[in-house]
Structures are given as C-alpha cells and as structure tokens.
Amino acid sequence: DTEVTQTPKHLVMGMTNKKSLKCEQHMGHRAMYWYKQKAKKPPELMFVYSYEKLSINESVPSRFSPECPNSSLLNLHLHALQPEDSALYLCASSQVNNGYTFGSGTRLTVV
Amino acid sequence: GQNIDQPTEMTATEGAIVQINCTYQTSGFNGLFWYQQHAGEAPTFLSYNVLDGLEEKGRFSSFLSRSKGYSYLLLKELQMKDSASYLCAVRDGQAGTALIFGKGTTLSVSS
Numbered sequence: 271d272t273e274v275t276q277t278p279k280h281l282v283m284g285m286t287n288k289k290s291l292k293c294e295q296h297m298g299h300r301a302m303y304w305y306k307q308k309a310k311k312p313p314e315l316m317f318v319y320s321y322e323k324l325s326i327n328e329s330v331p332s333r334f335s336p337e338c339p340n341s342s343l344l345n346l347h348l349h350a351l352q353p354e355d356s357a358l359y360l361c362a363s364s365q366v367n368n369g370y371t372f373g374s375g376t377r378l379t380v381v
Numbered sequence: 382g383q384n385i386d387q388p389t390e391m392t393a394t395e396g397a398i399v400q401i402n403c404t405y406q407t408s409g410f411n412g413l414f415w416y417q418q419h420a421g422e423a424p425t426f427l428s429y430n431v432l433d434g435l436e437e438k439g440r441f442s443s444f445l446s447r448s449k450g451y452s453y454l455l456l457k458e459l460q461m462k463d464s465a466s467y468l469c470a471v472r473d474g475q476a477g478t479a480l481i482f483g484k485g486t487t488l489s490v491s492s
Contacts, residue, residue: 312468313424
C-alpha cells in the first residue's frame with residue numbers, strides 16, 4: 271500500500287457544525303502533516319506529527335484540532351469554522367528525512 | 382524563516398523545453414523537492430535534490446546549487462498534459478520534517 275487515503279473527499283458544513291477529516295496510511299511513515307490549500311495558492315503547513323506527537327502547530331486557530339490516535343491515522347477535528355476556512359485540506363506522510371506522499375485531499379466548504 | 386520564490390506563470394509549446402527556476406532562503410536547508418499539481422488534485426512528487434548537481438528522471442530533470450540557494454526544474458519534450466502548477470518545496474530544519482512550499486508556477490502548454 272503506497273497511498274495516503276483521505277475521507278471524506280468533499281464536505282459541506284455549517285458554521286455551528288462539528289466535523290472531522292480523516293487521513294490514513296499504511297506505509298509505516300512516522301511523520302504526518304496537515305496542509306491547507308486555497309485556490310491557486312500553494313499548500314500551507316498547519317500541523318506536523320512526528321512519532322504520534324504534535325511537533326509543530328503553525329499558529330493555527332483553535333477551531334482546528336488535530337489528533338493522531340496511532341501511527342497510521344491522523345484526524346482533523348473542525349468546530350465553529352468560518353467561510354474563509356473553505357479550502358482543500360491535504361494530508362501527507364513521510365519517513366523522517368525521506369520522500370512525502372500526499373492524499374487527494376478533502377474539499378471543505380463552510381456555509 | 383523561509384523565503385521561496387518562483388515565477389507565477391510560464392507558457393510553452395508542445396515538444397519544447399522549459400526551465401522553471403526557484404530561489405530560496407532558509408535557515409536550515411535539508412533538501413529541495415519539486416511537485417506537480419493539476420487543478421483540484423493532490424501534489425505528485427517529481428524530484429528531490431539534497432546535494433549540488435543535476436538529477437535526471439525521464440523527461441524531468443532538477444538542478445540544485447546550495448551555495449546560490451537556487452534550483453531549477455527542466456521539462457523536455459513538453460506534452461499538453463504537462464500543463465499544471467509546479468511547486469518548489471524546501472525541507473527546513475525550523476519546520477521539522479515538513480515541506481514548505483513556494484507559491485508555484487502555473488505552466489500552460491499549447492499546441
């Protein structure tokens with residue numbers, strides 16, 4: 271298995287909803303990442319998990335809450351989002367100091 | 382911090398060669414990556430340089446000069462399907478193992 275799987279592929283949520291994005295990989299990668307990408311912009315780093323521990327939080331608002339239950343799973347819990355949070359959310363994984371694999375992303379629309 | 386610069390847009394014709402440049406400034410350089418991204422899709426890995434010199438991979442080559450903070454991606458025998466965004470990304474020690482992306486270069490290939 272050489273893929274990073276993200277679910278759901280599309281999500282529409284209201285500003286009072288709570289939802290979660292999921293990311294899964296079975297390549298034995300010990301580093302996992304969340305990126306946010308707006309249209310025609312590059313991916314922006316949000317969070318880095320290394321060996322299931324949060325190592326970097328790029329000043330992301332608390333309405334985004336990451337969780338790494340085990341070495342294969344990464345979640346992003348969403349609560350009280352704003353319309354400007356609408357974007358493509360990309361998950362990636364890597365061996366430490368090695369190549370990166372990106373998931374196909376979750377396209378999030380906040381209404 | 383990091384500063385990664387690449388041209389916003391480039392155009393070329395089928396069968397031609399195009400070179401996309403990337404300059405960077407980082408405090409803890411640990412590798413440079415090139416990714417291709419079609420609209421609405423995840424970035425896909427093209428090349429990786431950590432030492433100075435040229436890495437060749439089929440129609441794609443990438444060059445790195447660490448002393449100049451400079452890289453380029455060379456695409457040969459361009460095809461229409463090469464129309465995409467090309468992202469230069471740097472692994473910087475300040476961001477742990479994460480990739481930090483430049484703004485991307487949108488390449489349009491015409492017949």
